[in-house]
Each structure stands twice: as C-alpha cells, then as structure tokens.
Amino acid sequence: MQEKKLGDYIVTVDKINKTFPNGVCALRDFSTRIRRSEVVVVIGPSGSGKSTFLRCLNGLEEIDSGSIVIDGVPLDENKKNRWEIRKEVGMVFQSFNLFPHKNVLANITLAPRLVRKKSNDEATQMAMDLLGKVNIPEKADSYPSQLSGGQQQRVAIARALAMHPKVMMFDEATSALDPEMIGEVLDVMKNLAGEGMTMIVVTHEMGFAREVSDRVIFMEDGYIVEEGTAEHFFTNPQKERTKLFLSQIL
C-alpha cells in the first residue's frame, strides 16, 4: 500500500461511556483519536460495542459521560453543534436505509438540496458524478426496490457522499449482502480511502482491514483490547484474546 500522509486529529473521543436502558453496557471509558485521512477499522465479536461507538459519534445514541469532538465541534447539548456534526459525518448502514418512495437520483439529491441549500441542477449534476463514481449511473431513475443489495448499498454510499462529509462511517456495510456483491461495495470503499477520506469502518471483512486500513481497533465488552497498524495487528497480535478471535475468524 502506498505511503499516505495523515493530517491532524479530526475525531477526538475521550472516555465515553454508554449503558443502554436494559442494563447492557456497550462502551466503557472508550477513548481514541482519529487523524484526517486515516482509515480505522473496528473489529470485534458481536455485542462488543463497535456499532454503538459509531452511532454515538453522530448522535444517534446519547453518551452517558465523556466527550466527543469532531473537527473542533463538541457533540454536546448545543443543538447547533449536534446539527453541524450530523451534516459533517456521513453514515452507511448495514440495512442501506434508502428512501423507498424516492428514486435513486432523489435519494441522493434530497440532502444537498434541503440541508446544503443547493440548486436542483447543481445537486443533480453532483449526484450523477457520484453515481458514476460508484459505477451505476444508469440506475438514476430506478427505485431502490428495483436494485440489488450491492447496488443499493452503493447508492447509500453516494447519498452520504453527496453531503461532502468530513468523516465517513460504515456500520457493517457489507454484512447484509450476498457474497458476490460484497466485492463491488468494498471496491467503492477502497477508492474512497484512496482519495483520502477519513473513514471509520466496522466490518468483518479482514481482507479489507488488512489491505486498506491504517489502524485496526479490536474491541470487546466496550473496551479496546488491542489496536495497531494492520500489519502489526494481523501478523503479530500481542493479547491472547486477539489471537483467539483472529484464529476463529481467519
């Protein structure tokens, strides 16, 4: 992989805690810092708090304590700050969550028009560029239900990119896909990483982690068990728990 220059810290997470109303503790004093253009892959067994971590970063879940700062904006009670962060952090979901009553073009242009106040022409132009980038320009007029899973997820990525986010988060973006469609989505994600997008990726695709990531975080029970560069992580894991997990998954 080519050498890549990482920027200053864009995401700072300091000792966040999250316990769900049903008593499940998802994050315990979780801290990490992420640099501009860094690709961070978060792995771990199910229920380890990976998704909760992502969901806290854009305010989908409330943290109980600790602090989150994204590009200088703290995620606090201030509504304006929260809105700022929602705009600047793109998210791709496991279940795509496309808007089923709108066609592909409208799915992508809606947010730029409503939130960024772009003109219709400008938003459409940008949407077509993005559809080209995710390799499905011919599907602009289709409805989500007419697309395959892989195509839907690529539309979802284009939809998030249309907001020009500073950070992109992927919450098990390929887990709901048929095996032959995983590749096309991962390719789009790889290209995105190559363009210098800051990415936080929760995934079970170890190939992707090894090939693209700058850092791998292994979580369990809301803690970081181990973290390090992909190479270090996969070839020379230190902790017993990490070794066991890798032996099960690889």
Next chain:
Amino acid sequence: MSHSYKHGWLKLKRSVVMDVTKFLMVVAVLIWVMARGTQRLPLMFGLVMTFRITAWGLVLSMTIGLVTALLRLSNSLFARIVARGYLELIRNTPLLVQIFFLYFVLAPIIGLSRLSAGVIALSLFEGAYASEIFRAGIVSIHKGQWEASHSLGFNIFDTYRCIILPQAIRRILPPLTSQAISLIKDSALVSTIAIYDLTMEGRAVIAETFLTFEIWFTIAFMYLVITITLSIVVNFLENRFRIQT
C-alpha cells in the same frame, strides 16, 4: 425493466380512470332522476349542506388528527400530555353530548354560529380517531428511515415532510377512509341542533308529506352514494401511490 413498469402503470391508470368516470356518471344520473322524479328540492338543499359540513369536517379533522399525532410523538412532555388529554376526553364521551355541549354551552359564550359549532364538534370527534391512525402509520415506518434522515442532517420538519409522512400515508389511507366515511355518517347528528343537512331536511319533508318510507329510503341511498363515491376515489389514490413506489 423500467419500460414494462411504465407500461403497466399507464394501463392501470387508464382502466381506473374509466371506471371512476363511469361510476360518477351513473351517480350523477341517479341523483338527477331522484331530484326530478320526487320533486323534493329540500333534499337537494340538505345534500349540499351535508357536503359543506363533511368537506369542512374532513379538512379540519385530518389537520387536527395529524397535529395531535405529531404532538403525541414529540419530545415535549407538555405536548404529549395535551394531546393525550384531548384524545381521551373526546374518545370517551358521546359525540351527541359533545355537539350539545359545544352548541348550547360554548357557542353562546364565544359567539359561534350553529354551523360552526356543528362542524367543530364533528371535527374534534373524528380528529381524535384520525390522530391514532396517523400515529400508528408514523410509528410503523422503520427506524432506519429516521436514522438515515438524522445522519444526512435533516431537521425534524423535513424528515416528516419528505421521508416519514409520504411513506406513512400509503399505509394509513385505508383506515383513514373508514374514518372519513364515519365522519360523513356522523354528520347526520348535527341535525339535532337544527342544522338543515340531509337528515334534517328529510325530517322536515316527512313532517309535511308523511312519506316516511320513501323519504328515509331516499336519504339512506343518498348517504350510500356519497360514501361509496369516496371509497372509490380513495381506491384510485391507493393504486396510484402503490404503483409509484
């Protein structure tokens, strides 16, 4: 794929339009025959009044229903309590009592006309039921739609307007139609405060002519025609929405 899909939509649209048109023509002829044959113009005046009451009632009750549903789903505890209080108060008292209360107690105090009192009582009553239908429809939308809207930076207003309500409306159209039909039928109750709607005109005509059987039969038939027309129009709308998805 998209070609055949468009073709199907055109075919469906044309056949439904034809059906609705034919039905409306039959209805028009029947009403004309009734008006001519019976020479009972008072009934036609009553019909117009019933139309006015139900038209206002539909607009008001749907608005009240939607607003109440949104209040019940809002984050504000006060809004939720107000909406819940309204709902329980209205749903647990008889419509007839509400009409009397509004007309005999409130109307003289705040200076409401007879018709306004009737329409408002009717709208408040049906709005309470409509609000539960709206709420059920909104809650049934998958939470992923909210999360996607949230992460794209939509505010709550845009989320409802562009994402949630357009999807919910497809699901709530059938129960909402039942509610609208109830409203049309319940509008007969305003005749009790001497509003000359279809039912009241009918009673007046019977008092003069003693044609009890003929007039009540005609009135029932006229209500039936209105409600069935509404059902068919909504059916048409439903097909339209479904095909677009």
